[in-house]
Structures are given as structure tokens and as C-alpha cells.
Amino acid sequence: LDAIAEIIERTRKAKEAWREQERKRPFEEKLRVLQEFMAASYSKKPDAGLGGKKAVLKGRAPR
Amino acid sequence: LKRRRIINDWAIYGSVGYIYYEEVVQTRDIDIFVEVRAASEREDYGKVLREFKRYGPMVGDAAMFQVGSILIQVFPSTGYPLWEDAVANAVKARVECEQVKVVSKEHLIVLALIRFDPAKDVPRIGQLYKSADRAALDDVLRRFDKDGTLTVRLARVTEWLGRDS
Numbered sequence: 001l002d003a004i005a006e007i008i009e010r011t012r013k014a015k016e017a018w019r020e021q022e023r024k025r026p027f028e029e030k031l032r033v034l035q036e037f038m039a040a041s042y043s044k045k046p047d048a049g050l051g052g053k054k055a056v057l058k059g060r061a062p063r
Numbered sequence: 064l065k066r067r068r069i070i071n072d073w074a075i076y077g078s079v080g081y082i083y084y085e086e087v088v089q090t091r092d093i094d095i096f097v098e099v100r101a102a103s104e105r106e107d108y109g110k111v112l113r114e115f116k117r118y119g120p121m122v123g124d125a126a127m128f129q130v131g132s133i134l135i136q137v138f139p140s141t142g143y144p145l146w147e148d149a150v151a152n153a154v155k156a157r158v159e160c161e162q163v164k165v166v167s168k169e170h171l172i173v174l175a176l177i178r179f180d181p182a183k184d185v186p187r188i189g190q191l192y193k194s195a196d197r198a199a200l201d202d203v204l205r206r207f208d209k210d211g212t213l214t215v216r217l218a219r220v221t222e223w224l225g226r227d228s
Contacts, residue, residue: 022086
């Protein structure tokens with residue numbers, strides 16, 4: 001159990017360090033990542049979990 | 064639109080607002096509050112929507128536009144005191160050579176407390192709260208949380224945060 005607790009604690013610290021780094025990233029850089037992500041999501045199937053991006057590209061209402 | 068006096072002001076909120084302060088998260092669209100002139104609110108909002116249509120098609124009937132590969136939801140803040148306050152107190156940010164405005168961290172928390180989606184809003188409130196200005200947050204809650212619901216919700220989140228750390 002101690003070993004598991006240590007792994008959880010290390011993961012938490014790593015996540016916090018990553019978040020801290022992300023906080024400092026310039027907004028425009030974050031937006032670029034988001035834009036790439038959005039563009040990639042749109043090419044997925046409508047039922048890929050992001051609410052019908054194909055429908056969106058065809059001008060229909062997303063689900 | 065602001066330069067052409069079609070809108071008074073505007074600000075980003077929602078997930079992209081969160082991204083400004085924290086990490087990149089999955090989102091469907093960019094949410095924008097627009098403040099139109101109060102005298103003819105409906106007419107002005109219609110004018111804003113017509114302007115947006117020039118940049119891309121309207122998707123569905125929720126004032127959402129597809130501009131390139133990005134969906135943008137345009138919401139009028141005029142006439143809604145909390146949203147008006149969020150736009151008035153938004154912070155200035157820079158994206159390349161453009162200046163944009165993002166709703167303050169404290170307003171983002173309050174807006175997320177209203178929806179309080181367990182999967183989306185609760186973890187974000189937790190993250191934003193860690194570095195929020197507590198006095199400013201209390202001030203927003205004091206002015207807009209009339210029945211205390213949002214304060215109770217925030218207390219639940221901070222209690223969970225306490226358990227996590």
C-alpha cells in the first residue's frame with residue numbers, strides 16, 4: 001500500500017508540475033494546439049464523442 | 064465590430080477562457096459574450112449575428128457560427144447583470160497582434176458554478192480556485208449569488224479539493 005501511495009503522490013506532483021508549465025504557456029500557443037485539436041476532431045465520425053463534427057461541417061446542427 | 068460600433072464590448076468565456084488561465088482542454092466551440100447597445104438590444108444583437116454570418120455559416124439555432132474549422136457561439140450579455148459584469152471586468156490578452164478580452168478567473172468560476180456539470184465544471188472550478196483572487200470571488204458571489212446556491216456549491220468543491228491534497 002505504501003508503494004501505491006507513493007506512485008499516486010508522484011503522479012499528482014507530475015500532473016501539478018505539468019499544469020504549472022501549461023499555465024505559463026502563451027495564450028496564442030495554447031490556441032494553436034486547440035485549433036489543431038478542433039480541426040482533427042471535425043474529421044472524426046459524427047459519433048466519435050464530440051457531438052457530430054461532420055454534421056457541423058455540412059452545416060447541420062450538432063447533436 | 065467594436066471599432067465599427069456594432070458592439071460595445073466583448074469577452075471570451077467558457078472553455079477557451081479556462082484555457083487562457085490553465086491547460087488546453089477539449090472543447091466544441093469558443094464562447095463569446097457580446098455587449099450590444101442597451102437601447103435596442105434585440106435589433107443590435109440581430110445586427111451582430113448578421114455580421115458573423117459574413118465570416119461563416121450559422122450552425123443550428125443557438126447563434127453558433129462555423130468560422131474556418133472553429134465553432135463560435137455568440138451570446139448577448141446585455142440585460143444580464145452577471146454577464147455584463149463579466150464583460151466589464153474581463154482581462155486583456157494578446158493573440159499575435161490582436162488584443163482580445165477574457166472573462167476574469169473569478170467570473171469564470173461563478174459561471175461554472177451556475178452550470179455545475181460534474182464532469183466539466185467541477186474540476187475546472189477546482190483548478191481555477193487554487194489561484195483565484197478570493198476577495199474578488201467573494202465580491203462577485205455577494206453581488207450575484209442571491210440565494211446562496213453558488214456559495215454552497217463552491218464550498219463542496221473546496222471540500223473535495225481539501226480531500227485531494
